[in-house]
Every structure is written in C-alpha cells, then in structure tokens.
Amino acid sequence: MNKVALLVIYNHRFDKNIPRINEIYKNTFSHIYHLMPFYDGDEPNVIPVYEKSYYFQSYISQAYVHLKKQGFTHYFVISDDLILNPVINESNLWEVTGLPEDHCMLPHIVEFQKTRDSKWPRVKDALCYQYEQKGLEISNILPSRQEAIHAFHVHGLSTDPLPRKAYRHFFPSSRLRRHAVLGLFAPKTITLSYPLVGAYSDICLITADCMQAFCSYCGAFAAGKLFVEVAIPTAMVLASEKISYIENLKLKRGDMWTKAEVDAILEKAGASLERMLADFPRDRMYLHPIKLSLYR
DSSP states (O other): OOOEEEEEEOSSOOTTHHHHHHHHHTTTOSOEEEEEETOOSOOTTEEEEOSOGGGTHHHHHHHHHHHTTSOOSEEEEEETTOEEOTTOOTTTHHHHHOOOTTOEEESOOBOTTTOSOTTSHHHHHHHHOOSSBTTBOOTTTSOOHHHHHHHHHHTTOOOSOEEGGGGGGGSOSSHHHHHHHHHHHOOSEEOOSSOOOBOOOSEEEEEHHHHHHHHHHHHHHHHTTOOHHHHHHHHHHHHOSOEEEGGGSSSBOOBOOSHHHHHHHHHHTTTOHHHHHHTOOTTBSEEBOOOGGGOO
C-alpha cells in the first residue's frame, strides 16, 4: 500500500496558512508537512527550513532528513498557494491522474536548446551556472558531466550547445544593437557547464526509491545557487529513469498566468474558499496561484 507525504512549501513565513491548509487536506491526505522558512513555533507537522526561497529545492532536502525513516512511498510537493483538485487523495492519486505508481512527476520539461522563449529568465540561469565553484565541493555528490549526459539521453533530452540567440539576456534591448553586438562578440553556440533542464516547479512528486539521490542533488544545486526551476527538474532527471509530465496525464495543469485569470476564480467563488473548492474545474489537477489570504 502506498504511503504519501504531502509536503507544502512556503516561499515566505506565513503561519496563518498552516491551519487553513490542514483544513483543506485533512480528509484527503493523512500526512501533511509544512516546510516553513525560519519557523520557531510548535506545530507538530511544521518543519523549519533555512534557505532563500529562490532555492527552495533545499527545503525538500532538509525536510527529508526528518521523514526518511517514516516509510513513505511517495513525496508529493506543492507550494502553499497551489490548491489540488479536491477529488485527489492519497489513495486515488494514480487512478485519477493516470500517473504510474513507480513514476516521478513534473508539470512539463523545458530543454534550453529547444525553447522558443529565449527571454525566459531560466535560460540565463542555465547559462550562468558554474558546476565548479570555489569553496563548493559537490563533484562527489552530483553525477559527473558524462554521467549526467547519459542520464539526459536516457530521457531523450538534449545536451547540445545552446544557440546564439540564448545570449540575448546579456546584451542591449534594442534589436538592432543586440544583433550587432551578438555578431561581433558572441560565438555561434555555447555549451552549458553542466547538463540542465527547466520546469515549472510548484508541484512535483518523487518516489521513495530515488528520493535520497534527488535530495542530495537538490542540496548540491542549492549550495551552488541554481534557481529552483532549473534545479528541481535537473535533479529529477538525474535521480530517476521514470518521469511522467502532467501535461500528458488525465488531469491537466492549472497554471494561471494573468491577474485576470486569478481574479476570475476569486470573483466566481465570491471570495469563499469552500465555494471555490466546490466549483473546482474538473479537468485540472490544481490551480495556481490561489492566495488564501484573499479567501474567507
């Protein structure tokens, strides 16, 4: 039988959300843990974590130390402003979503070599990341570059150099000036110092068999200041050979990219959390962001 730990990540300390999130999931998940930065309270299911929110992959690594001996088969990670579809529970997660029980899960995957959005800030994070840094001894923690390349190829992911257009982050905003500078100074391609991918990372699921490796890699990437939306997907690719993406499952992603979308959900529910949950879109695995402070 599966035993699921629901790990709720907070980017900022916000104790008021603890009882509300407990209430939301009390009938669907038996094991709820809040990963709260610099928490000094006494709630038994809150795990204090210590790291900048840009690198919240470290929160998972720190929490795992407290949870690894409790027999969990899966670790389901969500942010505190992401609300799961109420139909999902710790028993039916796989049946409802179509996720194989032995697979980890991410919303999607972004190969930097192929992304059409070269202005996405995570492209710059990947370009600037240095695998070898002074005072950072992670070469014996992360797989070697060749081992990482092999893991990427197992998943069918590219480790080719990035095209010249990826440099646009570093040059003038004017198209003509940028093209002139790129033509003069930028090489045609650039090879990342270490294989990396990106992904939306406010929700993911890790199976117990690869959790130790995943957390070790997340901790190493946090120490190297690699942004979370690069660190989590890369760590998962390195740690697991079995990954499913939400965009391919029965329930689809529920990302809301505009204020208008967020406001529409709030207005439809009349700012009532109970009503919002009752009217939850049937075809969505989650809604994000949902600011609980706006709901009564």
